[in-house]
Amino acid sequence: MERGITRREALAVTAGATLGLGLMGATGRGAWAALRGSAPRAGARSRSLRFAHLTDIHVQPERKAFEGLTACLRHLHALADAPELVVTGGDLVMDAFESTFDRTRTQWDLFTRALKDSCGLPVEHCLGNHDIWGWNKAKSGTKGDEKGWGKAWAMELLGMPRRFRHFDRGGWRFIVLDSVHPDGSGYIGLIDGEQMEWLKATLDATPASTPVVVVSHVPIFSVSAMMFDQKKADERAISPSLMVSNARSVHRLLASKPNVKVCLSGHIHQLDRVEYEGVTYLCDGAVCGSWWKGRNEQCDEGYGVIDLFDDGTFAHQYVRYGWVAAANG
Numbered sequence: 001m002e003r004g005i006t007r008r009e010a011l012a013v014t015a016g017a018t019l020g021l022g023l024m025g026a027t028g029r030g031a032w033a034a035l036r037g038s039a040p041r042a043g044a045r046s047r048s049l050r051f052a053h054l055t056d057i058h059v060q061p062e063r064k065a066f067e068g069l070t071a072c073l074r075h076l077h078a079l080a081d082a083p084e085l086v087v088t089g090g091d092l093v094m095d096a097f098e099s100t101f102d103r104t105r106t107q108w109d110l111f112t113r114a115l116k117d118s119c120g121l122p123v124e125h126c127l128g129n130h131d132i133w134g135w136n137k138a139k140s141g142t143k144g145d146e147k148g149w150g151k152a153w154a155m156e157l158l159g160m161p162r163r164f165r166h167f168d169r170g171g172w173r174f175i176v177l178d179s180v181h182p183d184g185s186g187y188i189g190l191i192d193g194e195q196m197e198w199l200k201a202t203l204d205a206t207p208a209s210t211p212v213v214v215v216s217h218v219p220i221f222s223v224s225a226m227m228f229d230q231k232k233a234d235e236r237a238i239s240p241s242l243m244v245s246n247a248r249s250v251h252r253l254l255a256s257k258p259n260v261k262v263c264l265s266g267h268i269h270q271l272d273r274v275e276y277e278g279v280t281y282l283c284d285g286a287v288c289g290s291w292w293k294g295r296n297e298q299c300d301e302g303y304g305v306i307d308l309f310d311d312g313t314f315a316h317q318y319v320r321y322g323w324v325a326a327a328n329g
């Protein structure tokens with residue numbers, strides 16, 4: 001069989017040219033193809049919003065992570081067709097979960113400085129497991145009664161009034177979930193009962209004509225989470241820390257609303273896409289790649305650029321920003 005350019009690759013090239021993006025394609029096998037449900041119908045839609053989705057940044061003093069985040073921010077601002085909004089996907093710092101107060105403060109200082117210096121766009125944040133201070137009390141040396149312990153520090157610093165919330169932009173509703181739940185000295189991915197009630201009420205109150213994008217750190221569904229090397233005998237097992245453990249219930253609720261279009265996540269540092277019963281789940285790589293040590297398996301350091309259209313369709317690209325990992329450090 002002839003190895004010419006496939007239709008899928010041709011569509012991806014076309015989409016890239018239209019979007020004016022430079023480096024794309026996390027896998028080396030071409031960028032995401034033009035996405036089902038997002039292929040333009042000539043003259044039928046107009047773009048409502050373009051935003052960048054930066055997940056798993058993991059900023060730290062080592063490995064030039066600050067310079068990497070700065071390069072990523074400058075890259076997205078310099079796109080010929082630049083986004084109007086930045087949405088983060090959590091794990092903004094390398095780790096607060098097992099870190100002392102001083103180490104956590106150092107990392108947050110770097111994060112806030114990078115944004116202050118190099119980001120001129122509005123930013124909406126989502127919490128990841130590594131943004132939570134001290135849940136591992138033994139390793140962090142915390143007792144649990146410190147000011148800012150747990151999610152409080154990050155929420156205050158990032159201007160998050162609640163651990164889950166919604167906001168509206170460009171005629172779309174963004175629902176930002178808190179997907180990290182305590183489990184002993186660790187965590188699991190979970191949308192807890194209080195949040196499920198809120199999610200249902202929020203979706204019920206959202207007009208059917210308003211399309212919805214959901215953002216969580218831990219994926220609700222992810223093929224990469226299933227393939228993550230857990231060093232377990234049973235290769236089919238999915239750790240509850242890798243994917244939302246009540247995914248079935250969350251999906252049932254989301255899929256019951258035809259205006260819920262796409263759910264973005266991070267956490268796995270891989271790219272994948274699941275389309276299931278009308279909902280698209282996108283696991284959107286990692287700004288830091290393999291924690292600033294290079295690409296993570298087949299996934300380069302990058303960020304998502306998502307176009308939302310007025311007819312409820314969307315388009316997604318994974319954009320590499322050309323980061324070369326520090327040799328050491």
Ligand SMILES: [Zn+2]
Nearest residue numbers: 091128129267
């Ligand atoms: Zn994570």
